[in-house]
Amino acid sequence: MNNDLxxxxxxxxxxxxxxxxxxxxxxxxxxxxxxxxxxELLEHFQWLTEEQSRNLAAPKKAEVAAEAADVLLYLLQLCDKLQIDLLEAARLKMVVNAEKYPVDRVRGSSQKYTEISDPNRGE
Incomplete structure (x- = not known):
């Protein structure tokens, strides 16, 4: 695991x-x-427009940062208790995601991998 983590x-x-x-x-x-x-992190974005969520005022951004830190801290503790190397799990998940979402078939699309047509299946 990364020394900082x-x-x-x-x-x-x-x-x-x-x-x-x-x-x-x-x-x-x-x-x-x-x-x-x-x-609690999500609550800060409730009712905001997409544009507002991208341009948080400094005090709101600080509140979001505190909630994001809480999420990270609990996730680290959970992984510690279960002896999960979080960075390795994330790297493996990125490999899986790259297979599920090939660039040539998903660029610019928000479709879930189960909705993406597979040219090898004749769809």
Whole structure:
């Protein structure tokens, strides 16, 4: 794992241990907390137009940054508990996504991979 992520993960372990929170940090609880924080992140964009969401004022951007950090921290803790190398999992997922979404068939399209025609299947 990247040294920065490893260091951050260790800091999270130390933080939880100092507060005796380890008993509460089961994978189920961390996944639940991650979902809650992701929802709090989304809340900042609720009712904004596409253009407004691209041009957040500095105070709003700081709030979004704090929520994004919460998402990252819970995700790191979850992966730590399950011994998942998050960077390796992300790299593998990018390979899978590249296969699902070949550039020559998806450029400029927002279709899901199951909706993309496959020239090898005669579609």
């Amino acid at each position: 490893a260091s951050l993960t260790q800091s999270l372990r130390d933080f939880a241990k100092a507060r005796d929170w380890e008993p509460f940090h089961s994978p189920k609880n961390l996944a639940s907390a991650l979902t809650v924080e992701a929802s």
